[in-house]
Amino acid sequence: MPLRVGILISGRGSNMLALAEYAQQDDVNADIALVIADKPAQGLDHASQLGIETLLLDRADYQNRASHEAAIINALDDAEVDAVFLAGYMRVLSADFCHHYEGRLFNIHPSLLPRHKGLDTHQRALDGGDREHGCSVHLVTADLDDGPVLIQRAVPVLADDDAETLAARVLKEEHIIYPMALGALAAGLLSIDGDQITMEIGELPGRINGVDAPLSWPA
Numbered sequence: 001m002p003l004r005v006g007i008l009i010s011g012r013g014s015n016m017l018a019l020a021e022y023a024q025q026d027d028v029n030a031d032i033a034l035v036i037a038d039k040p041a042q043g044l045d046h047a048s049q050l051g052i053e054t055l056l057l058d059r060a061d062y063q064n065r066a067s068h069e070a071a072i073i074n075a076l077d078d079a080e081v082d083a084v085f086l087a088g089y090m091r092v093l094s095a096d097f098c099h100h101y102e103g104r105l106f107n108i109h110p111s112l113l114p115r116h117k118g119l120d121t122h123q124r125a126l127d128g129g130d131r132e133h134g135c136s137v138h139l140v141t142a143d144l145d146d147g148p149v150l151i152q153r154a155v156p157v158l159a160d161d162d163a164e165t166l167a168a169r170v171l172k173e174e175h176i177i178y179p180m181a182l183g184a185l186a187a188g189l190l191s192i193d194g195d196q197i198t199m200e201i202g203e204l205p206g207r208i209n210g211v212d213a214p215l216s217w218p219a
């Protein structure tokens with residue numbers, strides 16, 4: 001049975017697209033079952049164009065965070081997802097939500113965690129004089145951007161970078177490591193059981209961003 005994946009987005013959805021394009025390859029044992037946005041989002045149209053089921057659960061239509069999250073959980077559970085990937089989902093999730101999907105809730109964050117949790121990571125890397133910046137895929141726990149890191153990629157910070165050029169360089173790496181984490185999960189090279197995270201070294205199925213050679217996990 002393919003791994004069934006739900007994705008939450010808030011905007012552009014380029015990481016969602018990287019995951020979807022990866023999962024749609026024949027040799028990748030994963031299906032994107034549902035993409036949900038918390039506000040009208042460009043990414044929903046892109047997901048529909050790929051034939052993926054989408055749902056807008058607009059936060060503005062709900063009284064409070066609890067009722068909004070309950071609607072998201074209902075939709076994800078109805079779609080029988082095995083894992084949930086946050087892809088530019090810009091809301092802080094409650095501890096209850098995180099516990100509901102404990103061990104199967106993932107996030108991509110635009111920094112080399114534990115540096116620069118939260119927002120404006122690129123500007124903060126520049127302001128901090130960082131020589132390296134990057135991105136991290138991590139498990140989501142109730143504490144913001146604090147769950148165990150599964151894979152990271154670094155890029156150099158260049159002398160003439162501004163937040164935009166740096167973000168673009170990091171985003172390219174995000175589009176590689178997030179599908180890698182999905183591929184590892186779908187191929188059984190990554191498994192999570194309570195506090196126990198097991199990573200097996202292996203070759204990932206499929207191609208990511210047109211890379212021909214098989215990608216090795218976790219490097």
Ligand code: GAR
Pocket residue numbers: 009010011012013014015016043087088089090108109110118119171174
């Ligand atoms: C990405 O850079 C992602 O890492 C970041 O938002 C961007 C979304 O872009 N996520 C966060 O900052 C989460 N706190 P996308 O919608 O094109 O994937």
